Amino acid sequence: MKRRVLESTASLKETMVGYYLELGSAAAAKSAPVAWCTSTGPVEILRALGYKVHFPENHSSMLGAARTANDYMTRAHARGYSQDICSYLTADIGAFLAGETPFSAFGLEEVPKPDVLVFNTNQCRDVRDWYEFYGRTWDVPVIGIESMHMIENVTDIQVDAIASQMEDLVPPLEEIAGTRLTSDNFSEIIALSKECVDLWKSCMEMAAHKPSPVTFFDSTIHMGPVVTMRGIPAANEYYRLFLSELQKRVDDGVAAVEGERFRLYWEGMPIWGKLRELSELFAALSTTVVASTYCNSWIFDALDAADPFRSMARASLELFIVRSDTPKESYIERMVREFSVDGIVFHDSRTCPSNSNCRYGMPERLREQLDIPVITIEGDQIDLRCYSSEQTKTSLEGFIEQLEDRGRPGEGVGD
């Protein structure tokens, strides 16, 4: 069975390269201030103030996808950054220490240096530690939002507290940028950002169709603009194109994986250096990974141009990663139902505990509650020392055999 390549991939590359080139040229000409921002951070404030924004997580995923991350991590380890902390952090810092970047493929000599680094610890503490390294290295300010975690229900008190932290970011950001935040400009950026995440959500929902026109592995690539370009019209233009291609596939009954037999949910980080290998493995098993927590993490339903700070705050707190297990399990249960999922794959990412939801009994609970097969594979988002291709292949193939047997009532192995 074969994987089908999406035609919009060429436009995606153009869109992303255009973004990196604009970032690089603005930094080189000093025509705009440069901020580094976490991927679920307050990018809309930065854009409204005219910042060009770089996302180190995006950079690390590129190192992972190119399978060069392991070449760099050791440099960070040698500086005291453990093998057991975020491999995005160690690979990114290692690449900086080596003076190398995948951006060189787009003509950028280096990652544009920041005037300010802005974090939101809704993802994890590592993002702050990561930015503090660069803050110390270049003596630039590191500011951000310290988030609550393990949130059961998002309350107004929590929203107000985060909104207040966001508002506190504005004066220093205005000073660095040398400009003022206007409500019109801010609302316009929020509206663009909301349109972007709505379009992305519509793209992800296409996978509810049978057969699915798109796989998780496609989505990890096509999510580039929603991660890095929220608030920029070009991102929205791209997702209109992507959505139309997916809609056409649905209309024409074209499957992303020919002969789709099984539909899976992926919980946890992608394994960037093994996307192709895993994509081909699942395609060979006529199995589509139709939905994922990860790709859905950039759907910020709460964004509202009429209430910028509070809606951004609410969006950052509604995020899956910052919730307790009860709402997380309810979310996965809904995904399983809406996407007609036959089984769940949990990726236990060695250096990303925040995105490894298999460590406190969730797979076992969901197997019981939803009567659905689950499997946990070990790996890491980019540290391939933590991943065994052979063991993973056997485990996933065995999982699909299990789904096959499950589909034959009354017929066990060899009866």
Add this chain to the structure above:
Amino acid sequence: MARFLGGIDCGTWTTKAVVIDGDARLVGSLVVRTAADLAGAAERAFDGAIERAGITREECAAIWATGFGRTNVSFADGTRTELDCHARGVHHYVKGAVTIIDIGGQDAKVVRLDAQGRRISHKMNRKCAAGTGSFLEEMALRLGTSIEDFHDLASGFTEELELGSFCTVFTGTEVLTSIRQGKRPADLARASYRSVVKRVLEMDIFEGQVVATGGVIAHHPVIVAMMEEAFGGTIIVPPHPQEMGAFGAALACLHEIESVRKEDAS
């Protein structure tokens, strides 16, 4: 009905081949070291199995392969994972819901089956060799003996010692420390087995019928006794535990042939 069928389990340490007849009776088998030539090991094992069965290759209607090297067995007509094949093999001998512990050269697996023999779940050991045959071989090396003599060495124990089960290298260091402190190799060999047991028993919940298979179980029966002691129940060791994966592959082959025959007849 097919006269004879073959199953090959091309594992990381050893390659096992079996021949079964149309009634799923094992009529010949052989285990050889896998080493670096997976295809060659499969050939040698299968040649030996058919010789022991007293048949020719032509009398074997089909051959299925399993194990880490299953796709390297060029003469196989089909493949299944070792998870599936161990389940099939065990279900042939032990009816009802079971939990299977399979300890091989490089990995340990726990597979749970429902009353119909369908897999409910499986777990594989984390990447470290702790809890596998490789761990025991490493400990044998540290204690100056061979894996073949390790079981005999442990049987001469006089003191129960504790070793860690988290990491092979850590445990190896513990062994060296214990030797320096004058501990006896026999006692450390027994503690090594206990380390494997601890590691395996933390992989899942063991209740109801528990079945043990794999080369480590076949050649190191003390592990079974230790596991029974640890979880307070009986562990069933079916016939030919080391060849259970190959036997399951042959059963999968038989099952497929019979399914096709039924479809053709209907």
